[in-house]
Amino acid sequence: MKVPEFIKKSSTSQLKIDKNTVEHIIDGAIVINSVELMLNILKKFPAEPNLVRIYADLLLKNKMPEAAVKAYNRAAKLYLDSGKILPAIVAKISQWHIEMPSDQHVQSFLTELNRNNNKTLPLGHFFSKLSIQELKALCSLFENIRVPSGHVVKQIGDTEDHLFFIVSGQLKDSIYLTLQNQGKVFRKPTLVLAENDFFGDIYPFNKEHRSQSYIETLEPVELVRIPKEKLMRICRKYPNIELGIIDLLSVRSLTNSDESSDMLRQESRHKFILSLQLEIYPEHSPDQAIHLEGDSEDISIGGMSIIIDSTSVGDSTPISDLDKTIPNAKINVSVVTHTLLLKISGKIVWSREIVQNGAKTSAIGMQFDEMSPKIRGLLFALFSSLD
Secondary structure, three states: OOOOOOOOOOOHHHOOOOHHHHHHHHHOOOOOOOHHHHHHHHHHOOOOHHHHHHHHHHHHHOOOHHHHHHHHHHHHHHHHHOOOHHHHHHHHHHHHHHOOOOHHHHHHHHHHHHHHOOOOOHHHHHHHOOOHHHHHHHHOOOEEEEEOOOOEEEOOOOEOOEEEEEEEOOEEEEEEEEOOOOOOEEEEEEEEEOOOOEEOOOOOOOOOOEOOEEEEEOOOEEEEEEEHHHHHHHHHHOHHHHHHHHHHHHOOOOOOOHHHHHHHHHHHOOOOOOEEEEEEEOOOOOOOOEEEEEEEEEEOOOEEEEEEOHHHOOOOOOHHHHHHHOOOOEEEEEEEOOOOEEEEEEEEEEEEEEEEOOEEEEEEEEEEOOOOHHHHHHHHHHHHHHO
């Protein structure tokens, strides 16, 4: 049975403040409208970030913006301390909506985010690669929504026009994949999506995708929704965000089936497996090129991911040192075929150490230098034909 909403003049004597009560406040079954009462509850549970954020929302509702800024800031810190990446970002965005942050404040939050988050999580890795301007641009697109239990978020056949991040709560994802050249539908096991998961098959941007999932909430859920059209626009300005989106969607966590994970990976990435010759010019020695070989992992309108061939890395420059040397370096990539030599220039916007075929190597993200839309389209068509 739903707990009734408390009136504004509720006092602590009317409400037994225990963990069960706190859970009801957090899930929305109990709504507190008194700033004084909420403050008394926080005195008993000062380190519960969800309560601090609810308190901040209440302060803002009661036109107390300065106090709300401090409360949102504290909520973000508490979320980070407990490893909750998305809730921390959402709380911080609420703070920034009241008080426009300086670049220094954004950088401070990024540093704290990178220090606290688990980079083995896809979302942690994604946000750790963003610059100040990229984080601000991406967060400006966030649409925060709350959905009750038992609500259908996405049906099979719906247009995939949003990317969703799960802030809190759980959803059930029943995946259906159409087998090629057959008129049948193959149903994958039901998956449970929770905090730090994400969904929305929106890539490649230039293709219309239809949902192959039936997603409904198992409990009250908070989501961050990003419209595909708006995301496309900022990716044109910040190609590194697009590279991050490709990487993020390619490693969507599927707990029940490696096979379904592989199939989703193939659908969400635009893959081009080509042998490449690389010339890398580090910032500290721009006249001394590092010559390596590698394979393209995927390509987008703004750049591509490349796996470096570990056998081409000299003994004098181990992989661990290479990762420290190449960030922000200029790079020239050559694609050599029987009929042509294609050269593409750009810069390295991220790198990470990976293991491939039992050996350590590096994966790098290349951002293309500025090119006209016609040349970019020609490049994409050419890569498609080469692949």
